[in-house]
Amino acid sequence: MKKSLIGTLAVSTILSPLAAMAQTEVQFWHAFTGRLGELVAAQVEEFNASQSDYVVVQSHKGNYSETLNAGIAAFRASEQPHILMVFEVGTATMMSAKGATKPVFEVMAESGATFDPDAYIGAVKGYYTTTDGDMLSLPFNSSTPVLWVNRNAFEAAGVDPDTDLSTWQNVGETLDALKAGGSECPLVTAWQSWIHLENFSAYHDVPFASQDNGFAGLDTELQLNGEAQVAHLTAMGEWAQDGKFIYTGRRNEGGANFRAGECALFTESSAGYAGIKAEAEFDFDVRPLPYWEGVGSGPQNTIIGGASLWVMEGHEAEEYKGVGEFLAFLSSSDIQAQWHQDTGYLPITAEAGDATRAAGFYDENPGTDIAVIQMTANEPTANSKGLRLGSFDQIRGIIDEELEAIWAGDKSAQEAMDSAKERGDALLRRFETANR
Amino acid sequence: MEKRVTFRGWLLPLLLIAPQVIISAVFFFYPAGQAIWQSLFIPDPFGLSMQYVGLGNFEFLLSDPFYRASFVTTAIFSILVTLCSMIPALFLAVLADRLIKGSGVYRTLLIWPYAVAPAVAGVLWLFMFNTRVGVVSWYLGQLGYDWNHVLNGGEAMGLVVVASAWGRISYNFLFFFAALQAVPKSVIEAAAIDGAHFWRRFWTIVLPLLSPTTFFLLVVNIVYAFFETFGVIHTITAGGPQQTTTILVYKVFSDGFVGQDLGSSSAQSVILLIVVGLLTVVQFKFIEKRVHY
Numbered sequence: 001m002k003k004s005l006i007g008t009l010a011v012s013t014i015l016s017p018l019a020a021m022a023q024t025e026v027q028f029w030h031a032f033t034g035r036l037g038e039l040v041a042a043q044v045e046e047f048n049a050s051q052s053d054y055v056v057v058q059s060h061k062g063n064y065s066e067t068l069n070a071g072i073a074a075f076r077a078s079e080q081p082h083i084l085m086v087f088e089v090g091t092a093t094m095m096s097a098k099g100a101t102k103p104v105f106e107v108m109a110e111s112g113a114t115f116d117p118d119a120y121i122g123a124v125k126g127y128y129t130t131t132d133g134d135m136l137s138l139p140f141n142s143s144t145p146v147l148w149v150n151r152n153a154f155e156a157a158g159v160d161p162d163t164d165l166s167t168w169q170n171v172g173e174t175l176d177a178l179k180a181g182g183s184e185c186p187l188v189t190a191w192q193s194w195i196h197l198e199n200f201s202a203y204h205d206v207p208f209a210s211q212d213n214g215f216a217g218l219d220t221e222l223q224l225n226g227e228a229q230v231a232h233l234t235a236m237g238e239w240a241q242d243g244k245f246i247y248t249g250r251r252n253e254g255g256a257n258f259r260a261g262e263c264a265l266f267t268e269s270s271a272g273y274a275g276i277k278a279e280a281e282f283d284f285d286v287r288p289l290p291y292w293e294g295v296g297s298g299p300q301n302t303i304i305g306g307a308s309l310w311v312m313e314g315h316e317a318e319e320y321k322g323v324g325e326f327l328a329f330l331s332s333s334d335i336q337a338q339w340h341q342d343t344g345y346l347p348i349t350a351e352a353g354d355a356t357r358a359a360g361f362y363d364e365n366p367g368t369d370i371a372v373i374q375m376t377a378n379e380p381t382a383n384s385k386g387l388r389l390g391s392f393d394q395i396r397g398i399i400d401e402e403l404e405a406i407w408a409g410d411k412s413a414q415e416a417m418d419s420a421k422e423r424g425d426a427l428l429r430r431f432e433t434a435n436r
Numbered sequence: 437m438e439k440r441v442t443f444r445g446w447l448l449p450l451l452l453i454a455p456q457v458i459i460s461a462v463f464f465f466y467p468a469g470q471a472i473w474q475s476l477f478i479p480d481p482f483g484l485s486m487q488y489v490g491l492g493n494f495e496f497l498l499s500d501p502f503y504r505a506s507f508v509t510t511a512i513f514s515i516l517v518t519l520c521s522m523i524p525a526l527f528l529a530v531l532a533d534r535l536i537k538g539s540g541v542y543r544t545l546l547i548w549p550y551a552v553a554p555a556v557a558g559v560l561w562l563f564m565f566n567t568r569v570g571v572v573s574w575y576l577g578q579l580g581y582d583w584n585h586v587l588n589g590g591e592a593m594g595l596v597v598v599a600s601a602w603g604r605i606s607y608n609f610l611f612f613f614a615a616l617q618a619v620p621k622s623v624i625e626a627a628a629i630d631g632a633h634f635w636r637r638f639w640t641i642v643l644p645l646l647s648p649t650t651f652f653l654l655v656v657n658i659v660y661a662f663f664e665t666f667g668v669i670h671t672i673t674a675g676g677p678q679q680t681t682t683i684l685v686y687k688v689f690s691d692g693f694v695g696q697d698l699g700s701s702s703a704q705s706v707i708l709l710i711v712v713g714l715l716t717v718v719q720f721k722f723i724e725k726r727v728h729y
Contacts, residue, residue, distance in 0.1 A: 065694060072696060076483045093481060093696070100482040248567070249586055250676075257568060394695040404677045408587040426496065430697065433487050434478045 023055045026322045027081035031067040031307065033060060035274050036141075039342055047329045054322035064089070064307065065393055071312070075100050080312040082323050085140065087307045088127060089392045092214065094310050095136060096390065096435040102311045102320070103136045104327065110317070111324025119331070119349045123301065123375050127386040128308050131215070137308040138327050141345045143271035144302040144375045145195040145289050147171075152282035153264035157181025161283075167293045171265070172235065175244040178264050185263035187245045190252035193399040194305050195267050195289070196236065197224055202303045202384035203289060204228050204296030214388035218432040222424045224399070225417035228295050233406055233413035240407040247407045250400045269305060270371035273344025286367030288374050300384045302374050306345060346372055390431030395424040468709060474702035481696035493703035502679050503687070503704075507711075510683040513597065514661035520601035521657055522650070525608030530638070532609075533616040543613065550606035554664060558671030561599035585673065589680030592673045596681050599672060600665040608653050615649040616642070647727045655719055662712065684708050 032040050037060060044058045061067040064087035071084040086094050094101055108115035117125065117135045124139045147165060154161035158181045164170050171187075178186040189195060201208040206228045211220040239245035246263065248254040258266040259279040266272075267289065276284060291299045309330075311323055329335065336352035339345060341361050347353035353372060356362065362369040378384075389395060402416040411419070443449045475493050477486040497503045532542050552560070564572045565585060573583040585591040619642055627637045643650075666686045669675060675682035675690060682690075688708065692701030 069693060069696065072481050096480065097482045097484065099484050247587060250674075391695065391697070394691075394697070397690075397695075401676060401678045404587055408677065410678070423500075423502075426500070427697075430478055430496065430700070433489065434480045434485075434699075436487055 024053060024318055024322045026054055026056045026083065026319060026326060028056050028058045028083040028085075028309075028326070029061045029067055029071060029081045030058060030085040031061065031064045031087070032085075035278065036343060039339065043330065043335060043339075046335075047326055050329070051325070054325060056322070056326050068093075068393075071310075075312060075314075078314065080314060082312060082315055082319060083326070084310045084312055085307045086137070086310050088142075088305055088386075089396060091128065091137070091308070092388045092390045092392060092431075095130075095388070096218075096431075100313055101136070102313050103134060104138045104309075104311060105135045107311050107320055107324050108327065111321045113321075113324040113328035115324075115328055115331075119351060121346070121348060121350055121353070121376060123380055123386075124304055124346065124348045126380065127304055137310045138331065139348045140307055140309050140330065141271070141339075141343070142304040142306040142348055143269040143345050144304055144371045145191070145199050145267055146270050146371055146374065147287040147289055148258060148266040148268055148272065148276060149285050149287060150258065150261060150264050150266075150280075150282050151284060153183060153261065154178070157183045157264065159264075161285075165265075165287050165290060168232070168235065168290045169293055171290050172239070175239060175265075179242065179244050183264050184243075185246045185257060187239065187265045187267075188248055188254035188257050188263040189245075189266070190254050190268040190272070191305070192247075192250065192403050193396050196232065196403075197229060197399060198387060199289065199302045200232055201226075201229060202386075203291055203300055205300040205381055205383050206296050207383050208387060209389055212382040213386065214390075215382075215385060218390065218428075218435060220389060220428060222395075222421040222428070224424075225414065225421045228292070230413045230417055231295070232292065233403070233417065237406040237409070237413055241409055245407075247404070269344075270346065270368075271306070271344045273368065274342065286370050288370055299374075299377070301376065301378045301380055303384060303386045304346070304375070341368075344368065344371070346375065389428065390435065391427040394427055398423045398427075468705075471702045471705040471709070474698060475706045478697075478699040481698075489699070493699045494707070497700060497703055497707070502682070506679065506682050506684055506687055509593075509680065510662070510685075513593070513600075513665075513681070513683050514658050516593075516597045517600045517604070517661040517665065518654065518657040520597055521604035522608050522653055525605045526612050526646075528605070529609050529612035529616055530642075532613055546609050547606045549603045550610075552603055553667070554600070554603065555667035555671050557603050558596075558599050558668040561595060561602070561668075562672045565595055585677075587677050589677055592677060592681050596665070596669050596672050600661065600668045604657060604660060608657070611649050611653055612646065615646050619645050644728055651724060651727045654723070655716075658715070658719075659712075662708075684711070 028044065030037075030040055041058060044056045048055055059081075061070040064085075067084070068086050068090045071080060071086070074080045080100075105115075105117065117129070117133075120135075120139060124142045125135065127142075128137045128139055129135045149161065149165070151161040154163075157178045159174060159177045163174055165174060175186045198208055201224065206226055207213065207223045209220045209222050209224070211217045214220040236245055240247060246254075246257070248257055252268065252272070254263070254266060255268060255272060255275060257263045258268070259276055261280070261282050270286075273286075288299070289302055309327065311320070311327075331349060333349060333351040333355055336347055336349050337355040337359070340347040340352055340356055347356055357369070380386075399420050402411070402420040405411040406413050406416045476488060476490060478489050478493070479486040528546055532539050532546070535542065549557070564570050565583065567573055567584050567586060570583075576583045583591060585595050623641055624637055627641055632640070662683075663685055665683070666689045669681055669683065669686045670689070673681045675686050684704065685708065688701050688704045691697045691704065
């Protein structure tokens with residue numbers, strides 16, 4: 001008995017390196033749980049089954065910030081994965097980390113995998129591409145904020161659910177009517193800084209930060225205390241004081257309130273679709289993000305949130321070949337179209353969008369194309385290309401604090417944003433020093 | 437005359453103190469030295485390059501009004517946690533000590549919360565006080581009180597204090613209970629015969645005899661409140677709202693491990709090292725004098 005056990009062990013130890021030699025392993029760290037986690041796991045399985053040279057091993061490393069930090073810590077310990085998912089906020093940090101990352105355009109060229117950077121829709125590609133047109137990371141999941149409407153809640157409060165909600169002026173009047181009709185939660189939001197400041201600025205074509213929102217250089221300063229932003233936050237602050245805007249937290253905590261049917265309106269990413277569709281026991285629909293009529297030049301375009309895949313430096317050429325194959329697989333039209341329809345994330349290639357339309361998905365699920373339209377409506381300006389700011393995760397933390405001060409009535413919108421600018425600029429200067 | 441034990445030769449005594457010296461060197465002197473060195477630089481997150489800034493990190497910190505406010509927050513938090521974990525513990529220990537039957541059961545039940553990790557305790561309390569689904573916040577709502585620790589700094593502070601103190605009550609209870617058992621019965625009985633009632637005996641005999649334990653727990657609990665509570669704070673408030681629950685150690689953690697700003701984080705560690713050093717001197721110089729062994 002004992003002998004046979006030792007025998008099996010010996011055999012298995014001899015065999016396992018052989019198996020590893022036959023298939024090259026590629027580590028992929030991501031930040032998805034729940035339904036999204038299952039979908040990513042399915043994509044990886046499909047890739048592994050489709051060929052026999054490479055095995056992609058996917059691991060969940062916590063939320064977006066935790067995944068980025070796990071990747072950084074792993075790099076410092078020389079244990080980095082091949083592919084790391086980094087949310088859009090970490091883009092500037094990754095871009096400055098030359099020597100830690102291997103640009104995607106390089107990986108793809110070396111691996112010989114099929115790759116056409118022009119297949120990606122401009123607003124997505126621009127975020128992850130250098131000014132010279134080199135794509136540094138592969139866009140993976142991108143979304144943009146929209147307005148979700150609980151039609152039943154409107155009816156319960158005696159408000160017509162088909163009311164025009166395209167401008168904040170109209171939304172303001174609707175909130176009054178909802179409150180008067182007895183709604184306990186007329187409006188709730190997720191990702192307050194992303195939606196009500198970052199996207200707000202792009203949508204109204206006003207700068208969020210100098211130097212083209214950081215795209216043109218590290219010597220950028222925040223400009224989020226401008227007239228347009230302050231006016232919007234002042235209105236939001238008043239709504240918060242009157243119980244018309246309910247604040248639930250910094251991330252997407254508000255989703256629970258909305259999906260439970262408590263709230264009438266919800267500003268949230270288009271990728272909230274998977275969860276809302278699965279859980280909501282009421283009629284809902286999707287509207288474009290509202291804008292302030294008369295502020296800036298009307299609705300420009302919104303910007304993306306979500307994540308891209310970065311390839312880390314320090315692995316074997318053979319492994320990078322596998323990485324290239326996997327990334328090419330992920331950006332193939334079929335996979336992208338399926339991902340878009342399952343999750344509500346944007347189709348990141350024009351082809352995937354066309355395939356989805358051709359399959360009749362938008363006709364069956366009205367409103368799912370609103371995010372795409374809203375993002376691609378106009379040619380992006382310097383204010384609406386996106387944001388590229390260092391230490392942005394921390395700066396968002398500061399903005400969140402200052403916004404909370406407005407909602408609590410402790411500070412005026414102007415005071416809070418002046419303070420956010422001052423504190424954020426200090427961090428931008430540190431980032432500039434660190435990457436001199 | 438004090439009794440002295442002397443060793444012949446150097447080898448054996450060196451060998452005997454070696455483990456302690458090695459542990460201190462590896463786990464204290466080396467990291468502390470690293471922190472001091474790193475506090476003079478702004479490194480990039482990946483450790484690829486460093487920019488020498490001299491005392492720039494300290495300047496950056498001390499000119500930040502939120503960082504200065506964090507000292508006050510830390511003081512309030514530590515005092516509250518220490519009081520909220522020691523007073524109930526002493527009270528429960530006195531009650532358990534008076535039990536004739538079943539004190540074992542009470543003792544075991546009271547020690548249980550200590551087994552819960554701080555981060556888990558944080559989640560438990562957060563769940564009870566969740567503004568949407570929390571049991572306690574629902575009852576408070578019924579009483580007409582609108583609980584919202586997400587926006588209200590005072591409520592947030594109260595919640596992290598309670599969540600941090602809860603598990604410590606068990607730990608403190610254990611020490612107080614053991615100390616109470618060690619109080620000589622003869623002294624108490626003598627006082628009882630003299631006509632001193634329970635509380636009188638407690639104030640004049642038991643409490644002074646407990647002073648070494650109380651002092652020990654005071655030091656240990658302040659150290660706990662300083663260094664081991666960031667798990668609770670991270671899960672419940674993440675330092676908010678508006679940094680009203682950002683204690684010094686939490687800021688070290690969040691700037692270093694969330695914000696990847698290792699220069700500022702190291703500078704904060706150095707400042708903390710000095711603060712804790714001073715605190716220890718104060719505790720042993722002034723408070724220990726009042727302890728009767």
